[in-house]
Amino acid sequence: MLYREAGQFKTTYAADQQLFPIRQDRIGVITLLLVAFFAVPLLASEYWFSAILIPFLIFALAALGLNILTGYAGQLSLGSAAFMAVGAYAAYNFQLRIEGIPILVSFALAGLTAAGVGILFGLPTLRIKGFYLAVATLAAQFFIVWCLTKFPWLSNNSSSGVISTQQLIFFGHELKTPVEKYLLVLSIVVVMALAAKNMVRSTTGRAWMAVRDMDVAASVIGIKLMPTKLLAFAVSSFYCGVAGAMYAFCYLGSVEPDGFSLEMSFKILFMIIIGGVGSIMGSFLGAAFILLLPIFLDIALPFFADLFGLPFSSATVSHIQITVFGALIMFFLIVEPHGLARLWQIAKEKLRLWPFPH
Amino acid sequence: MIKSFKPALSAVALSLAMLSQGAAAAEEQFFPLIDYRVGPYGSNGQAFYGGFIDYLNYVNIKEKGVNGVQMTWEECETEYNNAKGVECYERLKSKAAKSAGPIHTMSTGISYALVDKSAQDKLPLAMMGYGRTDAVDGSVFPYAFPLVTTYQMQASAIVKFIKDKNGGNLAGKKIVYLYHDSAYGKEAIIAMEAEASLNKFTLVQIPVAHPGNEQGAQWLKIRQEKPDYVVFWGWGVMNQTALKAAQKVGFPRDKMIGSWWTGSEEDVIPAGDAAKGYMAATWNVAGKQVPVIADIEKVVYGAGKGNLQDVAKIGTVLYNRGVSAAVLSVEAIRKGQEKYGKGKALNGEQTRWALENLNINDARLKALGATDLLPEIKTSCDNHEGSGKVKIQQWDGAKWVPVSGWIEGNKSLIHPLFQASAKQYAKEKGITPRDCSKEK
Numbered sequence A: 001m002l003y004r005e006a007g008q009f010k011t012t013y014a015a016d017q018q019l020f021p022i023r024q025d026r027i028g029v030i031t032l033l034l035v036a037f038f039a040v041p042l043l044a045s046e047y048w049f050s051a052i053l054i055p056f057l058i059f060a061l062a063a064l065g066l067n068i069l070t071g072y073a074g075q076l077s078l079g080s081a082a083f084m085a086v087g088a089y090a091a092y093n094f095q096l097r098i099e100g101i102p103i104l105v106s107f108a109l110a111g112l113t114a115a116g117v118g119i120l121f122g123l124p125t126l127r128i129k130g131f132y133l134a135v136a137t138l139a140a141q142f143f144i145v146w147c148l149t150k151f152p153w154l155s156n157n158s159s160s161g162v163i164s165t166q167q168l169i170f171f172g173h174e175l176k177t178p179v180e181k182y183l184l185v186l187s188i189v190v191v192m193a194l195a196a197k198n199m200v201r202s203t204t205g206r207a208w209m210a211v212r213d214m215d216v217a218a219s220v221i222g223i224k225l226m227p228t229k230l231l232a233f234a235v236s237s238f239y240c241g242v243a244g245a246m247y248a249f250c251y252l253g254s255v256e257p258d259g260f261s262l263e264m265s266f267k268i269l270f271m272i273i274i275g276g277v278g279s280i281m282g283s284f285l286g287a288a289f290i291l292l293l294p295i296f297l298d299i300a301l302p303f304f305a306d307l308f309g310l311p312f313s314s315a316t317v318s319h320i321q322i323t324v325f326g327a328l329i330m331f332f333l334i335v336e337p338h339g340l341a342r343l344w345q346i347a348k349e350k351l352r353l354w355p356f357p358h
Numbered sequence B: 001m002i003k004s005f006k007p008a009l010s011a012v013a014l015s016l017a018m019l020s021q022g023a024a025a026a027e028e029q030f031f032p033l034i035d036y037r038v039g040p041y042g043s044n045g046q047a048f049y050g051g052f053i054d055y056l057n058y059v060n061i062k063e064k065g066v067n068g069v070q071m072t073w074e075e076c077e078t079e080y081n082n083a084k085g086v087e088c089y090e091r092l093k094s095k096a097a098k099s100a101g102p103i104h105t106m107s108t109g110i111s112y113a114l115v116d117k118s119a120q121d122k123l124p125l126a127m128m129g130y131g132r133t134d135a136v137d138g139s140v141f142p143y144a145f146p147l148v149t150t151y152q153m154q155a156s157a158i159v160k161f162i163k164d165k166n167g168g169n170l171a172g173k174k175i176v177y178l179y180h181d182s183a184y185g186k187e188a189i190i191a192m193e194a195e196a197s198l199n200k201f202t203l204v205q206i207p208v209a210h211p212g213n214e215q216g217a218q219w220l221k222i223r224q225e226k227p228d229y230v231v232f233w234g235w236g237v238m239n240q241t242a243l244k245a246a247q248k249v250g251f252p253r254d255k256m257i258g259s260w261w262t263g264s265e266e267d268v269i270p271a272g273d274a275a276k277g278y279m280a281a282t283w284n285v286a287g288k289q290v291p292v293i294a295d296i297e298k299v300v301y302g303a304g305k306g307n308l309q310d311v312a313k314i315g316t317v318l319y320n321r322g323v324s325a326a327v328l329s330v331e332a333i334r335k336g337q338e339k340y341g342k343g344k345a346l347n348g349e350q351t352r353w354a355l356e357n358l359n360i361n362d363a364r365l366k367a368l369g370a371t372d373l374l375p376e377i378k379t380s381c382d383n384h385e386g387s388g389k390v391k392i393q394q395w396d397g398a399k400w401v402p403v404s405g406w407i408e409g410n411k412s413l414i415h416p417l418f419q420a421s422a423k424q425y426a427k428e429k430g431i432t433p434r435d436c437s438k439e440k
Helices: A015-017 A021-043 A047-074 A080-097 A103-126 A129-149 A178-200 A202-211 A215-219 A225-252 A262-275 A280-307 A315-335 A341-353 B002-022 B042-062 B082-093 B107-123 B151-165 B189-199 B216-225 B237-249 B265-273 B289-302 B317-340 B349-356 B362-370 B411-429
Strands: B028-035 B070-077 B174-180 B202-208 B230-232 B256-258 B279-282 B388-396 B401-402
Touching: A021 A178, A047 A080, A047 A178, A047 A202, A047 A225, A047 A262, A047 A280, A047 B082, A080 A103, A080 A129, A080 A225, A080 A262, A103 A129, A103 A225, A129 A262, A178 A202, A178 A225, A202 A215, A202 A225, A215 A225, A225 B082, A225 B230, A262 A280, A262 A315, A262 A341, A280 A315, A280 A341, A315 B070, B028 B042, B028 B082, B042 B289, B042 B317, B082 B107, B107 B202, B151 B189, B151 B230, B151 B256, B151 B279, B151 B388, B151 B411, B174 B189, B174 B216, B189 B202, B189 B411, B202 B216, B216 B237, B230 B237, B237 B256, B237 B265, B279 B317, B279 B401, B289 B317, B317 B349
Parallel strands: B028 B070, B174 B202, B174 B230, B230 B256, B256 B279
Antiparallel strands: B279 B388, B388 B401
16 A cells, blocks of 8 residues: 555656666665665764674675676676775775875775786686586685785785785865774765666666676677676676775774685675675675674673573684574575565565455 | 664673672672683683682782782683674773773784774783784884784794804804794794894794695705704694604704794693693793792682683693782772772773883792792883793603793884884884873
């Protein structure tokens, strides 16, 4: 009853082509943004910003990047963490070596650097597909981490290879508190997510999806495979690169190449599988699930253990957490193999019919 | 997404409320324990943090706390994962606002991530034998303490040990530096290079990629190079592999000297016969002959309050290392109480002052029953390390035996390296260093 588009007539092309054509969606998104920009900074504690919200947004952006490549263009990649590493180290070097460069420009350049590297590792896609491509991107994962360790210039000759990021100067003002960092990350993520949403329904996005569904057919209808696939690699790596730069600058403050491990790439891949392959919103839902659930279990388990008087050590909690987490992943994949985003879609369809389902 | 915050928030609030209920009565000194007991390095963490907690319990039982202040702590599991470490830190931070002992993370990655944050939050970060080594320069790093000794000073001390064995002259010798190709392994290179040019020996650097369970190529190279010594910076499974590989190519184990993360029982026992004669640096000896370790077993485990599930770990190198970390932390609390009021808990700032003004001499160590558990240590604003000494121990096939006294690294060679690096850090971060001559 509430969620029904009946009676919303589009009278102009602009109205018909807008990003969120249904009024309820628009209201929902605007409310969400208002809450994120105004209510959350007022209500949340420092712990929420530094340990939960900032990493959630950053990983959501990385997952979004991978989703563009895997979900929309159909190219499986295991190198997301490596592209994040490229972004992090590139942003660090731009800040270090160009006097007075604004932080947003470094982030953008970091994204472009990652995009360049992404294109390079995307070249094999012209000949190989599917699982074999995943193995080829695995090479990116190992090569980039090796490269960052091997050449000390990239970490400004730090004896340990660890880089410690510079101050975040934003128009002459240093962003120090978690709230300020959160707002910066949020702004970047919102802009890039809306851009992605727009991109996937454009010519480019449709070309990606055509290639994903059947590349021979796509080339028959006149889509050039090589530029399309490489563009997907570039855009995806750009997103991962910016996420990596923010991971270093806004979240941890210091990173080492080994931190961007294969495990992290898998984590990002799981985010889109759980959240929904080929869905912008799924990237956010997946990131929330993979990042927040363990923390929630970590806090909730000792609480319930106390309640029932069970003697849980922190190690036991950790073991139980891993078990429960794994079980939940399997549960979700069995119940809804298309991810959390699909659940949301089903809910929307139900809402449309509610309260008269027949 | 936003909707789910509320129940989670209230769960956090509830659990915090439940934890703080008991805290009202006596003064308590809180230790935020960002530790790990599961994951790839879990068994190391179990021994280290087991020792740490056992000593805190020991102080609580034996002396009824420090001047009546009971030691309390809360653990948070990091699994040696940087992001989880940061999450744990943020979670325990609010609890540590009122009273905070030094934070020990036993992870270089996590401590790197916490260096800036802890300074901002005014919480002292201890990095005993890991972490950011240029934090020795306390003028740039007021809240970070690489206590006792650092990788670079250790490397220098090992070179000194070799030099003493060779009649004080290393000219023309060849030393291979075989290292774990990571932040940890690369940290000491700068010191080895400085020593090589000072002592005129040839340095050959050979990296081993993580995890290091295949070292055929590296040991082939070592056989070709025919070095006089191999200085060895390994970690985890790499250690036993190296020992077995050395046996295979016939390199004498008593010419191999490892860092302190290669010299625990976990490293040599799996190598079996191959480990006999192998030497490693350490700042704490193993074994139960140290009086305080024996006493902990009697008092704490006697009262049924021991932290270890596997009591065989008592007296191992890492267990004793955990105790040594706790001894330093508790001594800092004692020192701080002398200044800020006996019988009162210290907050992070006060603990920081205490860590910077530690002075534990041999007499004090003896009174604590901790002789040989630590070298003498005296910290100051421009020296957050406080000692820089290690012992060399040798594995005799069944136990670690110390084969040297305390050896100090070449401070005049190594400390300027720290200062240069700290200066660069200060410049990058826009920190104005404190003037150490004005600190008391």
